[in-house]
Amino acid sequence: MTKSTLPNALISRRTVLGLGLGAAGAAALSACGGVSTTGSSGGSGSITFLSTQFTPVEERQRFETILGSRVTAAKVAYNPVDEGVFASTITSQVDAGKVQVNLVGGLHGQLAPHAARLLDLDDLAGSLGDRGFSADVAALGKLGGGSVKYIPWMQASYVVAVNKKALQWLPSGVDPQKLTYDQLLAWVKAGRAGNGGKPIFGLPAGPKGLYHRFFQGYLLPSFTGGQITTFRSPEAAQAWQYMKELWANAAPASTNYDFMQEPLQRGEVLIAWDHVARLVDAPKDKPDDWLMVPAPRGPKGMGYMLVVAGLAIPRGAPDVDRAKEVIKALTTPETQVQVLRENAFFPVAQATLPSDLPPAVSLEAAAVRAQQEAGDALPSLPPVGLGAKDGEVSQVFKNSFKEICLDSKPVQQVLDSQAKQLNTILDELKVPCWKPDPDGQQCRVQ
Numbered sequence: 001m002t003k004s005t006l007p008n009a010l011i012s013r014r015t016v017l018g019l020g021l022g023a024a025g026a027a028a029l030s031a032c033g034g035v036s037t038t039g040s041s042g043g044s045g046s047i048t049f050l051s052t053q054f055t056p057v058e059e060r061q062r063f064e065t066i067l068g069s070r071v072t073a074a075k076v077a078y079n080p081v082d083e084g085v086f087a088s089t090i091t092s093q094v095d096a097g098k099v100q101v102n103l104v105g106g107l108h109g110q111l112a113p114h115a116a117r118l119l120d121l122d123d124l125a126g127s128l129g130d131r132g133f134s135a136d137v138a139a140l141g142k143l144g145g146g147s148v149k150y151i152p153w154m155q156a157s158y159v160v161a162v163n164k165k166a167l168q169w170l171p172s173g174v175d176p177q178k179l180t181y182d183q184l185l186a187w188v189k190a191g192r193a194g195n196g197g198k199p200i201f202g203l204p205a206g207p208k209g210l211y212h213r214f215f216q217g218y219l220l221p222s223f224t225g226g227q228i229t230t231f232r233s234p235e236a237a238q239a240w241q242y243m244k245e246l247w248a249n250a251a252p253a254s255t256n257y258d259f260m261q262e263p264l265q266r267g268e269v270l271i272a273w274d275h276v277a278r279l280v281d282a283p284k285d286k287p288d289d290w291l292m293v294p295a296p297r298g299p300k301g302m303g304y305m306l307v308v309a310g311l312a313i314p315r316g317a318p319d320v321d322r323a324k325e326v327i328k329a330l331t332t333p334e335t336q337v338q339v340l341r342e343n344a345f346f347p348v349a350q351a352t353l354p355s356d357l358p359p360a361v362s363l364e365a366a367a368v369r370a371q372q373e374a375g376d377a378l379p380s381l382p383p384v385g386l387g388a389k390d391g392e393v394s395q396v397f398k399n400s401f402k403e404i405c406l407d408s409k410p411v412q413q414v415l416d417s418q419a420k421q422l423n424t425i426l427d428e429l430k431v432p433c434w435k436p437d438p439d440g441q442q443c444r445v446q
Helices: 013-017 055-071 085-094 108-117 122-124 137-138 164-168 181-194 211-224 236-250 252-256 261-266 318-329 333-343 359-373 385-407 412-430
Strands: 003-006 047-049 076-080 104-106 151-156 158-163 271-275 290-293 302-303 305-314 351-354 376-382
Touching: 047 055, 047 085, 047 318, 055 076, 055 333, 085 104, 085 108, 085 359, 085 385, 085 412, 104 108, 104 318, 104 359, 108 236, 108 305, 108 385, 122 164, 122 318, 137 151, 137 305, 151 164, 158 211, 158 261, 164 359, 181 271, 211 236, 211 271, 211 302, 211 385, 236 385, 252 359, 261 271, 302 359, 305 318, 318 333, 359 376, 385 412
Parallel strands: 047 076, 047 104, 302 376
Antiparallel strands: 003 351, 104 305, 151 305, 158 271, 158 290
């Protein structure tokens, strides 16, 4: 069997050094409560694993299968929850000194607000030298301090899926692997005209869709160079004017799409942007009919969002030694490749990929790598340090989309109004900015 090596340089040194990673409902698991009624109890003696990842049922089931086959030190009760429950559970249990969760797994920005509530893992990190984490990736786990607070778990991003049927409308001389936003719009318009007026482009703008990440990590950074500080700038107004026109040529049913792989599979759209884990099934049956391409470029460069997840142990957690064994098992190259194969999250450990990796995953890997290695790459992070307020900040971007693109309200008026809401939240939190905004200063809209 031929093999290829996927270095953890999916995050390059240049990319990560520019990230500025300083730390800044009813709870499913309360300080005195047990596991979520919708989660997994795992039975007596199991390790309770609380995470914001793999919340869709199919993803969760596949990951639980991986846990069952790869983790031998303990039975693991995997409980995926939303960001608010994740934050409130860690806060309430650790602050009350009644910790029942053994292990937590979340994105960098979801773990950062809890740096003081997480156990130092320097000893564990020191024992994982054979994992081959790059120095830059490993440094993220320090959350801006001197001790390791989380161990890298996995990484992901967002790319554009293209059914090759759409290539017939690609404007002359345009390389789909090197799109600009203007070229994407021209392509989408030509496709709609050539398709009898039926749009060929879609976004995951449904109730559970990740379309707000498109604005946060792609559109606004590419047009303005920032995410928050430039929120109501003239360049941001230009970005949203562009978005109005793009949306006018997108499938109206996009407001019902949570995962773009499904409408892509059905042929309802031919071009779509989404998280790699939510696109991977589209090319599954006929991979030769598909392309996965990097994000478009704007006036400021190729904005894209880097998603890094980590594993941590709350201070005061029971059964720390077995929780560490779970972390060890989840960071082996073999487990990391299995997660890539099943759920399309990429390894952070040095991993050798088998030649029988699903073709769709290989397509995505090439697109992700092209984004990160682009000379004009402008990486951004999901919001860092917001804790339970993350959803409120995301809602500001969703509201901006609704008012501008769906309700046709004046762009600058909407941005000024939503900027006030954003600053109200940020002034309460007093957190430093995250990339692509300048780090080291209290984050707010200028």
